[in-house]
Amino acid sequence: MLTTRHGVRPLGPADLDDFLALARRRPVVNAFVDYRATTTNLEPRWLGGEMWGRFGGGALVAACHVGANLVPVEATPDDAAAFAERALARSRTVSTIVGPQDAVRGFWNAVASSWGRPRDTRWEQPHLEIGGPPLVAPDPQVRRTVRADLTELYPACVAMYTEEVGVSPEHGGGAELYRARVIQLVNRGWSFARFDQGRLVFKAEVACATPYAAQIQGVFVPPDRRGQGLATAGMAAVVELVRREIAPSVSLYVNDWNASARAVYEKVGFRETARFATVMF
The missing domain is CATH 3.40.630.30 (Gcn5-related N-acetyltransferase (GNAT))
Known part of the structure; x- marks a missing residue:
């Protein structure tokens, strides 16, 4: 059952395949949430929190990991705002909001007035990848x-x-x-x-x-x-x-x-x- 007018609800083991299909649209960017989902089977007791999903037309369109870290997954700013509405219905438990810049900004803009002043904000963090051999000689002593x-x-x-x-x-x-x-x-x-x-x-x-x-x-x-x-x-x-x-x-x-x-x-x-x-x- 959907728990808000924005179609957001907690995900569980039955949603694992759909969640992984969503996360693996960008499998490197979403490595953290993919790892958390596959190692916990989306069971809240193992997650140490919840994974929220947003649905549109019956399909999972975005998600949000809510544990010590809050991480939007394939979320547009509108999706992020919908997750923020759910988050505002309870006290803040997360210590960090992290993920793709636009989604983090959309979420933060919606909760900033209620969640208090952060200790630090870092808005420009390049996400870097390498999928081939390094371009310099590796240190053999590592x-x-x-x-x-x-x-x-x-x-x-x-x-x-x-x-x-x-x-x-x-x-x-x-x-x-x-x-x-x-x-x-x-x-x-x-x-x-x-x-x-x-x-x-x-x-x-x-x-x-x-x-x-x-x-x-x-x-x-x-x-x-x-x-x-x-x-x-x-x-x-x-x-x-x-x-x-x-x-x-x-x-x-x-x-x-x-x-x-x-x-x-x-x-x-x-x-x-x-x-x-x-x-x-």
């Missing part, structure tokens, strides 16, 4: 991390997160959960790093993966080792490893103002295919 690397790896993950987001992942007692997430990525073989005499000098992780694409997060080089080509060769190695063993395309999104990171990704062979935006609370 490898998958193991649990024995955590002494170096975990502080680097905290430093990267704090630098990128503006608040430590350990803030408010979050250290245990964040450490568990880092360990989970290591156990999955989704964490990569290079070490120089035992010290971590480059790292990156796969945040999510589908049969079509893997999304990279957490790219980091310690401040005193930047400008030495470690990120360029390191990312080339990650692209090569991921494409060979995890997914055929590799994606990420980056802040428009981060000129050094964008230069690294361009050298490696990433190309912009969409614009994302992020609103953080």
Whole structure:
């Protein structure tokens, strides 16, 4: 049953095939929600939230992941406004709104007056992809991390997160959960790093993966080792490893103002295919 006049309702396991068909219209851009749907079967207890769908003429035309992250899926600004109307019927639970720029802007414009002032807004985030070999030589010393690397790896993950987001992942007692997430990525073989005499000098992780694409997060080089080509060769190695063993395309999104990171990704062979935006609370 549709629960609003705009044709929005929560999706469940019976909607999985239709949802995946929708998300896979742009399988690389929608890698995160594809991964979440296939690993949870759209069961709310596993999602840690809900997946909303908007219907038109009996067909699923747009969707919205509503968990810690709120992510519009193939949503026009009108679809985003319809999802916002449903969101306004309850208190805000999400910590981040992220996804294609127009949909995020449409959603935010509808909830801004009620959801309070965000901690940060990032409206220009190029979404980058590479679907072939890297354009530069990969660093042969980049490898998958193991649990024995955590002494170096975990502080680097905290430093990267704090630098990128503006608040430590350990803030408010979050250290245990964040450490568990880092360990989970290591156990999955989704964490990569290079070490120089035992010290971590480059790292990156796969945040999510589908049969079509893997999304990279957490790219980091310690401040005193930047400008030495470690990120360029390191990312080339990650692209090569991921494409060979995890997914055929590799994606990420980056802040428009981060000129050094964008230069690294361009050298490696990433190309912009969409614009994302992020609103953080």
